[in-house]
Amino acid sequence: MDTYTTRATRIMRRIQELATISEDTQGITRRFGTPAFLTGRALVQSWMEGASLAVRVDSIGNLRARLVSQNPAAKTFVLASHIDTVVNAGKFDGPLGVLLGLDMLEQLVQQQVQLPFHIELIAFSDEEGVRYHTTYLGSKVVAGSFDQSLLQKQDNKGITLTDAITTMGGNVEQLAFDAIPAADWLGYFEAHIEQGPVLWERDIPVAVVTAIAGQQRVEVTFRGMAGHAGTVPMNMRQDALAGAAEFVLAVEQFGLARQEHIVATVGKLDVRNAASNVIPGDVTCSLDLRSPDAMRLTSAYEALRTHAEAIAQRRTLGLVWNLVQQTAPVACNAEMNNLLAQAITEAGYEVVSLVSGAGHDAVPISAVAPATMLFVRCFKGISHNPLENVEERDLAAALHVTDRFLSSLISSYLSVRVEREI
Incomplete structure (x- = not known):
């Protein structure tokens, strides 16, 4: 069993363990701020802390682990996805990206890599928007674009977002301070299942996301x-x-x-x-x-x-x-995408470019940082469904590609620093 397969197997075990935590006995449901969400977050936090990472929970409930560069003035590169789910969800939508990111940081710690920039792994608290019918609560706080008027929104039990945040241990007065300032961002990377059938039909493990579709949600009453x-x-x-x-x-x-x-x-x-x-x-x-x-x-x-x-x-x-x-529709960063495409080629895979019809946390983050995304093949493109599945060989391929991508990013950043110093 090669290194990437071994790592993929460990990630799969974690995904399966997280999937046992749910609001419902049938299926997987972990909505923002619910007891099941908090229990699931605590499990992921224990894995982060076990990797000797500096870990904190911010005021919106995002779980954030950080590897600090020796250069205190360095910018921050973020690896992220979400750990909330839709109702009756699959196991991989969100957690795959978070736990792949955790594996990447574990490797960097073990190898004692000297980082030229900070790396922050974020498990966003709310991407799906199920409980309060508004998406990206977690990533909007990190991007500095959170709408304060949302604090008065109520869930179907009449609990305001303010009350939910307070119950989770957060402080609504601190939300603005949890943002990463635009000047401090180096970039953003998110690995996510495709949620579509293209890679499955072509039997290709990964793809570069070129853009994310715009979306409009309407409530229509007759x-x-x-x-x-x-x-x-x-x-x-x-x-x-x-x-x-x-x-x-x-x-x-x-x-x-x-x-x-x-x-x-x-x-x-x-x-x-x-x-x-x-x-x-x-x-x-x-x-x-x-x-x-x-x-x-x-x-x-x-x-x-x-x-x-x-x-x-x-x-x-x-x-x-x-x-x-x-x-609005969002285009991923061309320079970051070129590095990601190069990593796919170096790993021995065909470069496929796809537009995401699903929304992702990369949408609000792209307003403040160069963002790129890697899609991972999933079973028949099924998502938001208990049948959602990813094969270990495809996850191993995603690890291989991400390793090369991060290595190239570190090398290119060091090269730029040297040129500036000269």
Whole structure:
């Protein structure tokens, strides 16, 4: 068994152990700030501390381990991903990147590498946005772009974000001080499962991410009139669910007609006061739009809003259109991507470039630092699902590539320093 396979096996054991910690007995669920999240974070923290790293938890709940350069004025290079999950999640989305990063730092410690820059490994506390319906809470704090107005948001139990942070031991007054100043960033690297089928179908272990699609999340509510299912004539109804159903199918058709440029999804449907013998009077559904093209994303948003308004008008329904979140498409850093592509070639693999349709913590970080991402092949591209899986050979390949990438980064940084000194 070669070195990378041995390391991959150890990472897999850790991923499996972390996956046993969940809010639910069936599946894996670790939402931001929940007892299961805190237990999982404590486990990862124990591994970090066992590697003789300087470890701390910041005020938003990010877990941060640091290897310090002998140069106190050095910049910081960040390895990161997240450890929160969606509901009924897979094992690899997020934890793979964190635990791969931990393995990288363990190797540097064992080899006593003299670093020309600081390296910080961050396990972000909230990327998925499940509990408070807003993504990137953890990485926005580190990037210095956290929106203070979010502190008043409530979860489905009425617990504010402020209260959740306080319960976790954080201090909302300290959030701004947990950011890495823009001038101190050297760069950002995130390894993540592809969450798509390209690498699986081509049997290629890794890929370079060139861009991350922009996203718009909308909460759409159709309001009609609740009534008795047996007494209101069919042609006199204001059925909010029928209107929502028409919109759901319209979203699907819209996405299919433009599938080369955009994806459109309705993933949630809430029928208020639902009963089998009641005509639905108030129905809310979600809308998730994604595209790497900012103009097409804006155009799709406006077109579907117009379509929803037309459905509501035709059916004599009220409509509430609430934009919950929007992020612009993000391009990964060309220089960092060139180093990553070079590392893939040196490791003996074909260089594949992909656009990520999923959002990642690299989105807010890219506003303050050169960001690059490595995709790792996953089973049939399945993600956000218990069937999510990664083979050890692909994880070993990702370790090989990341080793070479970090080595090249260190060498190139030292070369620049020498040139400046001369």
